[in-house]
Structure formats: C-alpha cells, structure tokens
Amino acid sequence: MLAADFSDKHRANTFFIKNNSIYQLQNRYFYVIICLTEHIFTMQKRFSGVVVPMITPLKKDLTVDVEAVERIMKLFNKNGIHPLVLGTTGESSSINETESYRFVEAAVSAKGENQCVYAGLVGNQVEALIARGNKFIELGADCVVATLPSYYILSSKQMVDFYTALADKIKGPLMMYNIKATTQMSIPVEVVAELSNHPNVWGLKDSERDAERMKFFITNYKNRKDFSYFCGWGAQSAGSMELGADGIVPSTGNIVPEMYGKLYSSALNNDWNECTKWQEETDKIAVIYQKGRTLGESLAALKVLMNLKGICNTTMMPPLTELTEEENILIIEQFKKQLT
Numbered sequence: 001m002l003a004a005d006f007s008d009k010h011r012a013n014t015f016f017i018k019n020n021s022i023y024q025l026q027n028r029y030f031y032v033i034i035c036l037t038e039h040i041f042t043m044q045k046r047f048s049g050v051v052v053p054m055i056t057p058l059k060k061d062l063t064v065d066v067e068a069v070e071r072i073m074k075l076f077n078k079n080g081i082h083p084l085v086l087g088t089t090g091e092s093s094s095i096n097e098t099e100s101y102r103f104v105e106a107a108v109s110a111k112g113e114n115q116c117v118y119a120g121l122v123g124n125q126v127e128a129l130i131a132r133g134n135k136f137i138e139l140g141a142d143c144v145v146a147t148l149p150s151y152y153i154l155s156s157k158q159m160v161d162f163y164t165a166l167a168d169k170i171k172g173p174l175m176m177y178n179i180k181a182t183t184q185m186s187i188p189v190e191v192v193a194e195l196s197n198h199p200n201v202w203g204l205k206d207s208e209r210d211a212e213r214m215k216f217f218i219t220n221y222k223n224r225k226d227f228s229y230f231c232g233w234g235a236q237s238a239g240s241m242e243l244g245a246d247g248i249v250p251s252t253g254n255i256v257p258e259m260y261g262k263l264y265s266s267a268l269n270n271d272w273n274e275c276t277k278w279q280e281e282t283d284k285i286a287v288i289y290q291k292g293r294t295l296g297e298s299l300a301a302l303k304v305l306m307n308l309k310g311i312c313n314t315t316m317m318p319p320l321t322e323l324t325e326e327e328n329i330l331i332i333e334q335f336k337k338q339l340t
Helices: 066-078 097-110 126-139 156-169 189-195 211-221 234-243 257-268 272-290 295-308 325-339
Strands: 002-006 013-018 021-025 034-037 040-043 049-053 081-085 118-121 143-147 174-178 201-206 228-231
Touching (some): 049 257, 066 257, 081 097, 081 257, 118 126, 126 143, 126 156, 143 156, 156 174, 211 234, 228 234, 234 257, 257 272, 272 295, 272 325, 295 325
Parallel strands (some): 081 118, 118 143, 174 201, 201 228
Antiparallel strands (some): 002 013
C-alpha cells in the first residue's frame, strides 16, 4: 500500500492507493477529489461545481420546513448539486439566528456523500457574524460564504479588514460573496487579490454583472489550486465555465436542477454546443419568474414554481410577501407552456 500526503491552506488529508483504488481519510473540514490516470495524480480544487442558492422553505408559522429541506437536498444530490443555504435567494437577511441554525443543521443531516453545504453569512455586526459562522461550521457546514456589511459604504482597506477578521476567527473555510445588488458595493479586484492569499480565504462567489470583471477573475485564478471562482451571474453559467470558472451559482437551479446538472456535465466534457443549449433552456425558465419583478418578488415567484412541483409551500419571510393569486396562475401557465 502506498500513502500519499497532500497539503493545502488549512488542513491535510491522507490518501491510500491499493489495487488501483483510492481510499481517503477525511476530516470534517477538508474535501478534495483526486483522479488516478495510470500513475499520475491530478488534484482538483477543494471547492467547485454547481452550487445552487437554496430557497428557505418555510411553514406558515415562519419556521424552517425541515421536511422540505430534506426533499430539496435529495433533489440536488440526484443532480450532482451542492446547496448554498442562507444566501440571497434564501432570504438570509430576514431569517433569525435560531431558524438559521435549524436550516443548516437540516441541510447537513440530509446531505449526500459527495455534497458540500455552503452557509451564507449576512449582517452588519462583525462579532455576531463570526459567532454565527463558527456555529455553522460546528453544525457541519463545509464552508461559510460572507457578503460585505450593507449599511455603510466601506473603503478597500475596511473590506480587507472585515474579511480578515472573519477569516482569522472562523474555524472553517471562508469564501467572499460579491453582490452589488444588495450591498451597494463591489469588492475591488485588488481587494480580492490581497485576500486570496489569506490561508483561510478559499474563493469568491461573484454575482456582479460585468463580463470583463468575470473574465479577469477567471483568467487570474483558474490555475490557483487554493482559490476558487464561482460565477453567480446565471445567464453566464455556460460562458463562465467555458472560460475556466470553477463553479456556478444559479438560483434557477432550485426549480430545474436537472438542467444545470446537464449543463455542468457538458462543460466538463468540453461539449460547448450542448452546454449552450442548456444555458438557453435555463434562461427561458429564469425569465418566467424574474422578468419585470423586484428581487424579492422573483423569490416569491420561484417558490410558486417549487410549490407546483410539491417541493415546498409559498410562504415568504417578512418583509417579503407572497404574490397575488392572479400572478401565481400566470406564472404557472407560463412555466407549463415552457416545459411542453
């Protein structure tokens, strides 16, 4: 038996090769895939793939619907998808601490063997974010994904200080989450560059709709084994993968995870015609619940479609509200028409 040790930013695993099979001794904070081709090893990045920002399924009493979480997790796992719980799509800024912990715990309990659970951190009180991030890791989350605080506009130095404080004190992997639509700030490329060298900052999830910015990040980080770039711009899922992105974060994956499973598989096989086909199909689905609506209204519409499939109900966490019955009927009709 041959033993091979691989080091990374944070922790190390040991792999054993016996009869051309790979056996992995894995601690809770580390996940890596290696491929054996004859006698050559290729180590993929720690974080990659399709990560869908999961909606937060709620009961009528505004508590997390644990049974619905399990259904969604199984659906994601069937299609090779990882969840980001408590992201923007998950109404994270409105979910209280108790229900946030219940949500993460339910997702971790239901995750498949090869799924990673990403947990979102959204808020303005730094010490509270650190405490919550550590609780998420304690509950079994594989990575925490933090947005910038959203009340004050921060300088570049303040952004670096903020993420450094989180990375230094959270006892598990941290990723930056750039979403100008909610924070009113864009994390500058030089800030990302500086933070990418922190031993506990593992990547960037970028939802900013800027093609040149996306291309820059992919070009500069695709060969960094210790830093992953995830494209959070759904319409650029295929385009970002073709450029070399490590992963994608499409909210539309909540309702058509099978399409994103096929899109990603096509990308891995370098079948860009097939990949583009699934991009076009998912774009059509996105239009149904997003076009002409605010972000909050689009999340309510997304739950309408998930309710149609028997996945969860349509309850929204205040201050967001459900759509009117007339709107629900129209969305359902458009969705059914698109699938025929």
